[in-house]
Amino acid sequence: MLFNEIIGQEKVKEKLISTVKDGRISHAQIFLGNEGSGNLAIALAYAQYVSCSNRKEKDSCGQCPSCKKYQKLIHPDLHFVFPVVRNKNFKKPVSNDFLKEWREITIENPLKN
Numbered sequence: 001m002l003f004n005e006i007i008g009q010e011k012v013k014e015k016l017i018s019t020v021k022d023g024r025i026s027h028a029q030i031f032l033g034n035e036g037s038g039n040l041a042i043a044l045a046y047a048q049y050v051s052c053s054n055r056k057e058k059d060s061c062g063q064c065p066s067c068k069k070y071q072k073l074i075h076p077d078l079h080f081v082f083p084v085v086r087n088k089n090f091k092k093p094v095s096n097d098f099l100k101e102w103r104e105i106t107i108e109n110p111l112k113n
């Protein structure tokens with residue numbers, strides 16, 4: 001996900017980009033917002049930007065090996081934890097049990113979450 005694919009949230013994007021430029025990236029951050037706020041998209045764009053090997057002034061390159069992995073949501077530094085429910089197939093479910101479906105849904109429409 002690129003920052004330029006996200007409409008609005010300019011101040012948030014600038015703030016996040018400045019943390020990278022200043023070398024002051026927090027070890028943990030929460031991106032909290034209502035459905036449709038684009039918080040997941042911004043978190044994904046930020047993670048991609050942080051790891052991009054050829055980042056630009058205001059966005060990641062979208063072309064380097066790291067960016068390609070982030071775009072497929074398969075970068076080894078990218079981890080997801082989301083709510084899951086128990087069902088007949090999963091007595092003790094964890095997020096990774098549903099990671100394939102999560103990736104498909106998130107790649108299809110990252111701005112919806």
Ligand SMILES: [Zn+2]
Binds near residue numbers: 052053060063066
């Ligand atoms: Zn890149």
